[in-house]
Amino acid sequence: MLHFFWAGLPLSEKSYQEYEISNREIAKWAEYYLGQRIAFHQSHWFSGKVTENPKDILIGHPTWDLRTAEERELLQQLTHNWVKDNALSPDEDSHPNTYILMPWVPEFPPDWTVKMPFFEQQLLAAKKIFALCGEIWIDRTTKAPENSLQYRIKNKLIHCNMGVATQNLPIIKQRFNEIGERQILHMSNLAQFKGFDITCESLKGLDTLLHVATLSLQANVGLLDITIHGKKYVINFLGGVSNSDPAFNQWVVDTCDFYIHTAWMDAQATTILENAARGLVPLVTPESGFASPHAIYLTHDPDKNRDIIRWALNLPESELLERSRLIREQIQREHNWESIYTTIWEGIIADIEARSRASQPRVQVFPIVTPTSSDTLLNHPSTETIPPTQMMTTPSGAMDVDQRLYISRQHLFELERQIRLDRHVERYALLRQFAKGVVCDAACGCGYGSYLLSTNPDVTFAIGLDMSPDAIAHARQEYASDKTAFHVADLTQWTSDRPIDMLISVETIEHIPDRSVLPQFVDRNHINHVILTYPSKKTTHYNRFHHHDFKLQDILDIFPDFTCYRHFNWEYEFDVVFLMRNPENLLN
Numbered sequence: 001m002l003h004f005f006w007a008g009l010p011l012s013e014k015s016y017q018e019y020e021i022s023n024r025e026i027a028k029w030a031e032y033y034l035g036q037r038i039a040f041h042q043s044h045w046f047s048g049k050v051t052e053n054p055k056d057i058l059i060g061h062p063t064w065d066l067r068t069a070e071e072r073e074l075l076q077q078l079t080h081n082w083v084k085d086n087a088l089s090p091d092e093d094s095h096p097n098t099y100i101l102m103p104w105v106p107e108f109p110p111d112w113t114v115k116m117p118f119f120e121q122q123l124l125a126a127k128k129i130f131a132l133c134g135e136i137w138i139d140r141t142t143k144a145p146e147n148s149l150q151y152r153i154k155n156k157l158i159h160c161n162m163g164v165a166t167q168n169l170p171i172i173k174q175r176f177n178e179i180g181e182r183q184i185l186h187m188s189n190l191a192q193f194k195g196f197d198i199t200c201e202s203l204k205g206l207d208t209l210l211h212v213a214t215l216s217l218q219a220n221v222g223l224l225d226i227t228i229h230g231k232k233y234v235i236n237f238l239g240g241v242s243n244s245d246p247a248f249n250q251w252v253v254d255t256c257d258f259y260i261h262t263a264w265m266d267a268q269a270t271t272i273l274e275n276a277a278r279g280l281v282p283l284v285t286p287e288s289g290f291a292s293p294h295a296i297y298l299t300h301d302p303d304k305n306r307d308i309i310r311w312a313l314n315l316p317e318s319e320l321l322e323r324s325r326l327i328r329e330q331i332q333r334e335h336n337w338e339s340i341y342t343t344i345w346e347g348i349i350a351d352i353e354a355r356s357r358a359s360q361p362r363v364q365v366f367p368i369v370t371p372t373s374s375d376t377l378l379n380h381p382s383t384e385t386i387p388p389t390q391m392m393t394t395p396s397g398a399m400d401v402d403q404r405l406y407i408s409r410q411h412l413f414e415l416e417r418q419i420r421l422d423r424h425v426e427r428y429a430l431l432r433q434f435a436k437g438v439v440c441d442a443a444c445g446c447g448y449g450s451y452l453l454s455t456n457p458d459v460t461f462a463i464g465l466d467m468s469p470d471a472i473a474h475a476r477q478e479y480a481s482d483k484t485a486f487h488v489a490d491l492t493q494w495t496s497d498r499p500i501d502m503l504i505s506v507e508t509i510e511h512i513p514d515r516s517v518l519p520q521f522v523d524r525n526h527i528n529h530v531i532l533t534y535p536s537k538k539t540t541h542y543n544r545f546h547h548h549d550f551k552l553q554d555i556l557d558i559f560p561d562f563t564c565y566r567h568f569n570w571e572y573e574f575d576v577v578f579l580m581r582n583p584e585n586l587l588n
Helices: 022-034 069-075 119-125 135-141 196-203 246-255 270-278 302-313 317-334 337-359 409-432 448-454 469-479 517-524 552-558
Strands: 002-006 040-044 057-060 098-103 128-132 157-160 184-187 210-213 222-228 231-239 258-261 281-284 363-367 391-395 437-442 459-466 484-488 502-506 529-535 562-570 574-581
Touching: 002 022, 022 040, 022 337, 057 337, 098 119, 098 337, 128 337, 135 157, 157 337, 184 196, 184 270, 196 210, 196 222, 196 231, 196 258, 196 302, 246 270, 258 270, 258 302, 270 281, 270 317, 281 302, 281 317, 337 409, 409 448, 409 502, 409 529, 409 574, 437 448, 448 459, 448 469, 448 484, 459 469, 469 484, 502 517, 552 562, 552 574
Parallel strands: 002 040, 002 057, 057 098, 098 128, 128 157, 184 210, 184 258, 210 231, 258 281, 437 459, 437 502, 459 484, 502 529
Antiparallel strands: 222 231, 363 391, 529 574, 562 574
């Protein structure tokens, strides 16, 4: 049996057809999907001992106490700790199959820790922690201080996206308001880490109206003057709202065009997912936890944000509709509860099986080779001549790696991940020898490739471009030099303020839905030399981020003003194409 420790769910006949608050959504779909795999017991994080069966599975949120500090002091500390209480013996910290499921950030805000009386013991005792969050927080946890709790348990983390039941948000935005009439929505509890002060300051003076739905303000619904840090703002206060209310959903898609969230440490804001599922275009900071190439990213600098938001408010409706469609498709693909609970279930089973194998005695098998004339017994005085069909066994230890590899699923994925990382670096190391002059690295990611290119003495400067502010921030921190510069940039719009000699694009072109983006980028920036790579085999059937499968002729068709002067395949993995602008075009 699986015991699920959460906030409690009053399951009703219509529960699966309605969209409820996030905590109920998590518990509801846990019962629906995990209950199809194992007997399911919906418990509560205030529970104590619920099982003595060593084969049961326990998973849940750290105990969450919503009482005020005064109430806790009056009534004293909680006595039930579901993790410790279900240990099979007093000297153990937990049941052997204990797992934590919770939103995750690399430093828990005080708003969280004050409500989690046993979180350190529970996190340290759990076998695995299923982290509901954006991948940004998994990456940053690996860089947490070594003495921090997060760093100590980082190897337990299994990343899971937050989910959203898009089928229960069926009213979808079909059109955007005219430029000059576009409006913005924000929904949250206005906790400090939500960055609501940054939101308000970022919108100050812009031609738009901010609608705010929250239970954290006590005021009449309607236009409201609020003061934050001594500054005054005007918002349209919506009060508390219900996601299951069709009238509210219709109002959102008719009235609002963007959803804004400027958090500085939000695991993965559910309200971003909900409103992107309705069709609103997200205006978000990377620290809001949502990652999409089609979202519009903000910073924690209100002055910079005003420029970004002003630009967004003036985008053509066609572009907003396309962003809206692609983000909704991404949410349906990556944030559906079925895939999330499949990841959780498979993670639990893999952990249990790995621990079971580790606890079982194993035999090591060695083949005994009969000595030949060139392998005399003089060299092996203690070896007897044994028929080659016989085998010698010895207790304990793993199987000889020359015969079989006994590795866990987690280790397998870690090895694969390392191989992929090595290959990404290898690509840039390969192309570096061909780079020269001022080089632009389109979709540079975290900047390591741009830096490698800059180490070629023939390269005078390397410019790295990427749409992710978080990736560029990492690049600027790790790879800044007198020969590198990194910019947050949309390839459909960015124009260099200095001449560029060469564009190098490493497996980017297949990620861009519009095949004309790179050729237009090259023309806009007057670049005459292009080196690009793309997968040499079909990938779109298994890589959801790839929009195209290319052959050399496709590249030549896309770049009609260029001539291919070199082309080769690297170990049957990717093609490298060298393009030079046609001489007659250089004269024009």
